[in-house]
Amino acid sequence: MANKLQNLDDLRRLREETKQSMLSRHGAETQIIVGMGTCGIASGAREVMAAILEELAKRNLNVTVLQTGCIGMCEKEPLVDVVRPGENRITYGNVTPRDVPRIIGQHVVNGQIVEDLVVGRVD
Amino acid sequence: MEELALHILDLAQNSLAAGASLIIIVINEDAATNLLTISIEDNGCGMDSELVKCVLDPFTTTRTTRRVGLGLPLLYMTARQCDGDVEILSRVGQGTKVTATFRLDHWDLPPLGDLATTMVSLLVGRPDVDLLYRHVVDGREFILDTRELKAELDPVPLTEPKVLTFLRTHIKSELAKLHGGE
Ligand SMILES: Nc1ncnc2c1ncn2[C@@H]1O[C@H](COP(=O)(O)OP(=O)(O)O)[C@@H](O)[C@H]1O
Numbered sequence: 072m073a074n075k076l077q078n079l080d081d082l083r084r085l086r087e088e089t090k091q092s093m094l095s096r097h098g099a100e101t102q103i104i105v106g107m108g109t110c111g112i113a114s115g116a117r118e119v120m121a122a123i124l125e126e127l128a129k130r131n132l133n134v135t136v137l138q139t140g141c142i143g144m145c146e147k148e149p150l151v152d153v154v155r156p157g158e159n160r161i162t163y164g165n166v167t168p169r170d171v172p173r174i175i176g177q178h179v180v181n182g183q184i185v186e187d188l189v190v191g192r193v194d
Numbered sequence: 195m196e197e198l199a200l201h202i203l204d205l206a207q208n209s210l211a212a213g214a215s216l217i218i219i220v221i222n223e224d225a226a227t228n229l230l231t232i233s234i235e236d237n238g239c240g241m242d243s244e245l246v247k248c249v250l251d252p253f254t255t256t257r258t259t260r261r262v263g264l265g266l267p268l269l270y271m272t273a274r275q276c277d278g279d280v281e282i283l284s285r286v287g288q289g290t291k292v293t294a295t296f297r298l299d300h301w302d303l304p305p306l307g308d309l310a311t312t313m314v315s316l317l318v319g320r321p322d323v324d325l326l327y328r329h330v331v332d333g334r335e336f337i338l339d340t341r342e343l344k345a346e347l348d349p350v351p352l353t354e355p356k357v358l359t360f361l362r363t364h365i366k367s368e369l370a371k372l373h374g375g376e
Pocket residue numbers: 109208209212236238239240241249254255256257262263264265266267289290
């Protein structure tokens with residue numbers, strides 16, 4: 072009983088829906104980068120990643136999500152970087168899924184850095 | 195790490211770091227033999243035999259940000275605690291296969307955990323990488339092949355958040371059926 076993807080209709084509907092929302096995006100792209108090294112994973116990066124995907128799926132923003140390995144700030148994991156076009160790279164630390172709507176709503180959408188979560192910035 | 199799914203995510207991160215374009219994850223829960231087998235295979239850069247020999251030792255890593263590697267030794271520890279083992283087959287330039295076994299009814303066996311989120315996390319930001327995930331429970335199986343999904347979704351990339359959240363829900367419900375015995 073190998074169950075391949077049986078709900079192909081769902082998949083096609085999803086394809087059309089997503090195609091439409093992709094077309095309606097405008098402006099330069101923002102990047103969100105999640106640390107997925109061993110320390111990140113052990114401290115909850117996967118759940119943060121899931122929360123980011125959920126929030127973006129709701130909002131249809133021009134955002135690319137990336138993952139990266141260990142960058143040597145293990146004690147501050149989970150780490151999430153936000154890079155808005157033409158702005159400094161902001162690193163948020165000890166991020167929980169509960170922080171995600173704030174990071175996206177406040178920073179990604181409105182350009183206001185969530186100061187209490189910042190652990191680093193790079194020009 | 196309190197879930198085997200987190201170990202799997204961590205191992206597959208090694209595959210991504212090794213430049214793999216295909217990752218094959220197979221999980222087999224078999225009550226008849228009382229074995230849980232998890233394998234992660236990739237077509238990445240591979241390791242030479244010297245590295246393979248010492249890679250279960252926590253003081254091995256090729257990374258520069260930290261002097262000790264953690265992922266494989268942690269998995270090895272967990273497998274050994276559950277009367278199991280870890281086997282690594284690797285060839286430079288060809289790829290790597292890591293197979294971990296556990297006694298299925300061992301008291302210390304961590305839960306499999308959230309496999310759906312693990313699989314989806316792997317695909318984030320890597321439109322170039324394919325995943326074949328096969329999960330067998332007492333002979334019944336679930337298969338997910340991103341190569342098929344991509345063909346079906348084209349031109350929409352698999353990495354779209356809407357697509358990944360859909361996939362997560364899909365895997366979750368299929369695994370629930372598999373474990374529910376349907
Ligand atoms: N799938 C793989 N392909 C190639 N090399 C690997 C793979 N898995 C592990 N390695 C090598 O083994 C080392 C140790 O891995 P690991 O125990 O996960 O620690 P870490 O990833 O923190 O270095 C890695 O740095 C890498 O050189």
